Amino acid sequence: MMMNVPLVLTSVLERAETIFPKKTVVSRTASGIQRYTYKEIGERTRALASALAELGVKRGDRVGTLAWNDHRHLEAYFAVPCMGAVLHTINIRLPKDHLSYIINHAEDKVLLVDRQFLPLIEAIKDELYTVRAFVILGDEAEVPETALAPVYAYESLIAAGDRRYRFPQDLDENEPSGMCYTSATTGLPKGVVYTHRSSVLHALTLGLVDTLGLSEADVCLPIVPMFHVNAWGTPYACTYFGSTLVLPGPNVTPKVIAELIEAEKVTTASGVPTVWLGLAKELQERPHKTDSLRAVICGGAAAPKGLIRLYEEKLGIPFIHAYGLTETSPLVSVARLKSYQNDLPEEEKWEIRATQGLIVPGLQAKLVGENGEAAWNGKEMGELWLRGPWVADEYYKDERSREAFTDGWLHTGDIATIDEEGFVKIVDRAKDLVKSGGEWISSVDLENALMAHEAVFEAAVIAVPHPKWQERPIACVVLKEPYQATTSKEDLLDYLRPQFAKWWLPDDIIFLDEIPKTSVGKFLKRALRERFKNHLTSASDPSMA
Numbered sequence: 001m002m003m004n005v006p007l008v009l010t011s012v013l014e015r016a017e018t019i020f021p022k023k024t025v026v027s028r029t030a031s032g033i034q035r036y037t038y039k040e041i042g043e044r045t046r047a048l049a050s051a052l053a054e055l056g057v058k059r060g061d062r063v064g065t066l067a068w069n070d071h072r073h074l075e076a077y078f079a080v081p082c083m084g085a086v087l088h089t090i091n092i093r094l095p096k097d098h099l100s101y102i103i104n105h106a107e108d109k110v111l112l113v114d115r116q117f118l119p120l121i122e123a124i125k126d127e128l129y130t131v132r133a134f135v136i137l138g139d140e141a142e143v144p145e146t147a148l149a150p151v152y153a154y155e156s157l158i159a160a161g162d163r164r165y166r167f168p169q170d171l172d173e174n175e176p177s178g179m180c181y182t183s184a185t186t187g188l189p190k191g192v193v194y195t196h197r198s199s200v201l202h203a204l205t206l207g208l209v210d211t212l213g214l215s216e217a218d219v220c221l222p223i224v225p226m227f228h229v230n231a232w233g234t235p236y237a238c239t240y241f242g243s244t245l246v247l248p249g250p251n252v253t254p255k256v257i258a259e260l261i262e263a264e265k266v267t268t269a270s271g272v273p274t275v276w277l278g279l280a281k282e283l284q285e286r287p288h289k290t291d292s293l294r295a296v297i298c299g300g301a302a303a304p305k306g307l308i309r310l311y312e313e314k315l316g317i318p319f320i321h322a323y324g325l326t327e328t329s330p331l332v333s334v335a336r337l338k339s340y341q342n343d344l345p346e347e348e349k350w351e352i353r354a355t356q357g358l359i360v361p362g363l364q365a366k367l368v369g370e371n372g373e374a375a376w377n378g379k380e381m382g383e384l385w386l387r388g389p390w391v392a393d394e395y396y397k398d399e400r401s402r403e404a405f406t407d408g409w410l411h412t413g414d415i416a417t418i419d420e421e422g423f424v425k426i427v428d429r430a431k432d433l434v435k436s437g438g439e440w441i442s443s444v445d446l447e448n449a450l451m452a453h454e455a456v457f458e459a460a461v462i463a464v465p466h467p468k469w470q471e472r473p474i475a476c477v478v479l480k481e482p483y484q485a486t487t488s489k490e491d492l493l494d495y496l497r498p499q500f501a502k503w504w505l506p507d508d509i510i511f512l513d514e515i516p517k518t519s520v521g522k523f524l525k526r527a528l529r530e531r532f533k534n535h536l537t538s539a540s541d542p543s544m545a
């Protein structure tokens, strides 16, 4: 029998403190670039834990953060769970009523709030029933003018804190370490609680060479916010492995990303497709040195094949497509070719690279269709169900758990196929599939095809009600500037025609200046559906003539 040593985040921090004390965390804050070694991060983390203990934070209490990706947020990532409390990362872009709902629902006792978000919290302070103290994150050691009380400056707490604070030695690996709320299609956000064990196992998985292969030699730039699924677990993985972390701070633009990649010699960066679309545009307009990059990691929404090819063929930057959910910590699958697939025709390889990939070691998947389990033949569709040590088994104190979990399996809400090789292809979110005359049309496939057109910057395909077919797809397209005067709806339909069955073609293509985005940068299809819900039923619509 082996030792039953608990998998706790304290061991992740201690490894960086003892083995990689000289490695650095680069943090872009409101006042510029700051550099800390893991030794310093460890000391500041312990000082923060001692200060939180002084403020009354006890084992199991929730501590909320409204913060950018910076060194202070990283310190909270360790101080809170390692002292036995629970880190609640709050999405700063939620509407006000959702913000107060999740803070009350999680029963946050202390809030760590970046200076920039003070107005956000001041506006809802009277609706927060459990918060006992506010800590203001910023480079200054003074407390700014604020209506919040009692209020403390983070840096003054760190200065006065105990840099040798000892974390409890009796943490159980199944104790909660963090929580994150995910937006529901309808209704209020749903809470997911991570444990020490799930966080450590998930971090280890990011180091596998067949997943993301994160290692000591990496310089990692998580652009995905630390308030969204723990920045995909990169802060924990990088600290564990001693990788250099580059935390991009507030107001990240494509220019900021390009400059950080060049200046810090970033090797891996992670973000949603819209981030990579923006960076590609920036790099094409203003070349930067990017040859340090060994991979950009793209997840959170489907990476169009055209985007992958643009990065690899035009920009010379390797591109990895991965898939996951808040409920799964998030890593579920990574699209890498199997060794014997390297000889396949180029086109087929791009197809595989644009799938959501192979389920990572540790997780199990199945497809559940209308008539039971669907076969793994690349054709039969079903809802993807998952289980594994870093998959949630319920929502936090939420009745909706009943619909989302069955016999130890999570229903992802994603409709997928899995082929004989095991590659998962997400056909659509269940709610985004277009049901036309009883047949399914994948909005994702149409979007990917459109986004491979040279004139198209972004494309979102939505289902709109149709009197005859129940629903039909329409495409909302943003054209790249130079093509705006010269590209017509017919050009795009002609381009799609050879690629799809006739009945898949969008009934209309609408040109927009911008596709509305969710708080984490994904297409906000709900808003488009609402805006265009009468598009095919109104008298002026040509398809009704």
Ligand code: AMP
Binding pocket: 182, 183, 229, 298, 299, 300, 301, 302, 303, 321, 322, 323, 324, 325, 326, 327, 330, 356, 412, 413, 414, 426, 428, 429, 520
């Ligand atoms: P969230 O919990 O906000 O991270 O959203 C999770 C959802 O994003 C999944 O259920 C998918 O619908 C979608 N998603 C994440 N990654 C991908 C991907 N690589 N391809 C397609 N959809 C994705």
